[in-house]
Amino acid sequence: xxxxxxxxxYATHYAIKAEMILKKNGIDVELVPxxxxxxxxxxxxxxxxxxxxxxxxxxIKNNKVQIEKTYQWDRD
Amino acid sequence: xxxxxxxxxxATSWHKPDSVYNAMNYFMRKVGANPGRSxxxxxxxxxxxxxxxxxxxxxxxxxxxxxxxxFTSNATHALNIVFKGLLQPGDNVITTSIEHNSVMxxxxxxxxxxxxxxxxxxxxxxxxxxxxxxxxKIERDTKLIVINHASNVIGTLLPIREIGxxxxxxxxxxxxxxxxxxGVIPLDMAKDNIDLLAFTGHxxxxxxxxxxxxxxxxxxxxxxLMQGGTxxxxxxxxxxxxxxxxxxxxxxxxxxxxxxxxxxxxxxxKCILNIRKYEKALxxxxxxxxxxxxxxxxxxxxxxxxxxxxxxxxxxxxxPSDIGYKLDKEFGIMARVGLHCAPIAHxxxxxxxxxxxxxxxxxxxxxxxxxxxxxxxxxxxKSYKPR
Numbered sequence: 001x002x003x004x005x006x007x008x009x010y011a012t013h014y015a016i017k018a019e020m021i022l023k024k025n026g027i028d029v030e031l032v033p034x035x036x037x038x039x040x041x042x043x044x045x046x047x048x049x050x051x052x053x054x055x056x057x058x059x060i061k062n063n064k065v066q067i068e069k070t071y072q073w074d075r076d
Numbered sequence: 077x078x079x080x081x082x083x084x085x086x087a088t089s090w091h092k093p094d095s096v097y098n099a100m101n102y103f104m105r106k107v108g109a110n111p112g113r114s115x116x117x118x119x120x121x122x123x124x125x126x127x128x129x130x131x132x133x134x135x136x137x138x139x140x141x142x143x144x145x146x147f148t149s150n151a152t153h154a155l156n157i158v159f160k161g162l163l164q165p166g167d168n169v170i171t172t173s174i175e176h177n178s179v180m181x182x183x184x185x186x187x188x189x190x191x192x193x194x195x196x197x198x199x200x201x202x203x204x205x206x207x208x209x210x211x212x213k214i215e216r217d218t219k220l221i222v223i224n225h226a227s228n229v230i231g232t233l234l235p236i237r238e239i240g241x242x243x244x245x246x247x248x249x250x251x252x253x254x255x256x257x258x259g260v261i262p263l264d265m266a267k268d269n270i271d272l273l274a275f276t277g278h279x280x281x282x283x284x285x286x287x288x289x290x291x292x293x294x295x296x297x298x299x300x301l302m303q304g305g306t307x308x309x310x311x312x313x314x315x316x317x318x319x320x321x322x323x324x325x326x327x328x329x330x331x332x333x334x335x336x337x338x339x340x341x342x343x344x345x346k347c348i349l350n351i352r353k354y355e356k357a358l359x360x361x362x363x364x365x366x367x368x369x370x371x372x373x374x375x376x377x378x379x380x381x382x383x384x385x386x387x388x389x390x391x392x393x394x395x396p397s398d399i400g401y402k403l404d405k406e407f408g409i410m411a412r413v414g415l416h417c418a419p420i421a422h423x424x425x426x427x428x429x430x431x432x433x434x435x436x437x438x439x440x441x442x443x444x445x446x447x448x449x450x451x452x453x454x455x456x457x458k459s460y461k462p463r
Contacts, residue, residue: 010318011308012112013143016120016127033115041316042308044115044123 005053006073008040010066015044018065025059027052038071047073081409081445086228086256086386086416086436088278088285092339096282099338103331111330112307122330129337130320136340136348137273138264139291146290146323147333151255152178153301154274154290157323158220158251159186161298167219168193170210170248172234173424174203174227177417179253183222193217201425202377203232207239214246221250225257229421229434230376231359231386233261240269249296255279256384259343260352265293272296277332280438282339287332295319302326351439355385358437358446362387365450371457375425375432388425388432391453394460396433403433407452411435 009015015031022029027048034045048056050072060067082090103125111122127142134142148154159182163169169183173196186192195213199205210221221243226233236252243250251272254263259280265273273291277283292298300315304325309316316322343351360380366372366389375388391399400413414431415422422428435449 011143011306011316011321012123013127013130013320016112016123017142020124020127031115031120039311041318042112043310044112044120 002075003050004047004073004075005050005056006035006038006071007046007048007056007060008034008038008068008071009042009045010068011042012044014066015042015046018046018060018067021063021065022046022048022056022059027056027059029056035073038073040068042068047075079408081407081441081449083435083437083441083445083449084410084412085279085438085441086434087412089280089282089438089440091440092282092284092335093342095338095342096284096335100284100331100335103334107334110327113305113327125334125337126328126330129333129340132337132340132344133275133289133291136259136263136343137275137291138266139293140266143319144292144295146292146320147328148288148290148323149286149329150278150288151253151274151276152288154276154288155179155222155251155253156182157290157301158222158272158274158298159183160301162249162296163190163192163219165191166193166217168195168215168217170195170197170213170218170221172197172199172205172223174199174229174232174234174421175222175224175418176228176253176255176421177419178255179222179224180420196420199232199424201375203227203230203234203383203421203425204377205234207235207242210239211242211246214242214248218246218248221248222253223251224253224255225261225263226384226386227376227418227421228256228386229416229418229432230388230425231256231383231436232376233257233382233384236270237268243271244269256386259339259348260355260384262348262352265291277336277339280343281336282342283336284332286329287336290323292319300325346439354439355437356380358441358443359383359385359387361443361446362435362437365446366453369450369453369457372453375427385437386434387436388427388434390427390430390432391457391460394456396431399433399456402456403449403452406456407449409449409452
């Protein structure tokens with residue numbers, strides 16, 4: 001089992017925007033269907049290694065990307 | 077295939093850049109999914125194409141946040157979103173006497189059904205008007221000013237920046253119908269003082285029919301035209317407020333968006349100023365040649381600098397429909413005749429109810445096509461025998 005940071009969004013538009021900006025900044029991210037236990041407005045979420053959470057949040061803040069919430073996601 | 081000269085680009089542009097056909101083919105064959113509805117790779121790939129097109133359109137029109145680019149089926153749809161979502165009983169809307177029915181019809185409908193008040197600023201017969209006239213007409217109940225950037229009948233460019241400035245100074249929203257100018261005349265929502273920009277994808281932007289959009293500078297209190305599934309907030313049965321989803325219910329014309337993205341990219345690569353320069357040269361040639369033919373009456377400014385590549389004319393003693401028919405059947409030249417969905421414009425230029433013959437050129441037309449067409453018109457005039 002590994003722990004990831006999971007970011008949820010208000011709409012698909014913001015999930016794609018976040019993916020593009022983070023990838024451009026060299027962060028290894030993946031878009032996934034939102035796991036059922038997390039409720040979200042938009043059906044796709046972004047995951048990234050937990051240790052990259054802080055740097056990712058900085059990039060997101062600097063680029064004014066709207067996010068809904070962040071979680072720790074323990075993945076099998 | 078018989079030789080075709082396509083002079084009806086104001087109706088829809090043809091042909092399109094190869095990259096547009098390729099992008100649409102690629103989307104249908106290789107991607108195909110519904111963007112953002114599902115969490116799988118193909119859906120995400122489709123969502124990326126939509127996002128990239130939004131970004132490209134935002135860049136083209138100077139929209140700061142691409143979530144403010146709402147996709148619609150065409151410019152008429154975009155205009156209706158604004159009129160139906162924004163206007164309340166008693167609101168005043170100011171427009172001009174050279175607008176298309178996509179502006180006049182919904183406004184008259186709202187005048188009849190909910191009681192909005194319409195003020196029409198008269199244009200001169202060449203389509204020009206003074207921006208100051210708007211200032212005189214703004215009143216306390218004025219909610220919106222809506223104008224077309226260029227006339228689809230005579231091509232006259234209207235002074236949107238100055239009118240936008242006046243709107244801004246009086247706290248009135250400014251909506252520009254850029255159906256005829258997007259992709260040909262540079263537009264910047266901030267510099268041109270535009271609050272709402274309606275555009276279509278299948279004319280100057282070189283995309284397919286069935287796609288257009290509305291750019292919103294700052295979120296306004298405007299209800300969506302439709303409610304439905306948006307792929308977001310799915311737990312709730314209430315339309316979300318977040319952009320762009322608020323105004324995009326149901327599956328988008330994703331293949332159209334793919335095509336539009338390729339069209340906008342083509343324009344950026346060629347550079348909009350080069351496209352405008354070339355079209356202006358074609359228009360100059362057309363105006364010059366037509367004005368030397370006895371029996372042809374031209375309308376509008378007849379000045380390629382002050383209009384887009386649209387020229388309307390008539391021939392003494394012939395009906396526009398007859399001219400159009402001959403041009404098509406005998407010479408393979410495609411032109412639009414009649415009232416061009418703009419009866420008020422024809423009333424302004426003095427050609428109501430017969431209308432005109434309209435030639436509208438694109439980046440893909442050639443100078444030699446104009447030479448050929450001029451000869452064709454001379455033959456048509458020569459062959460006409462008064463009854």
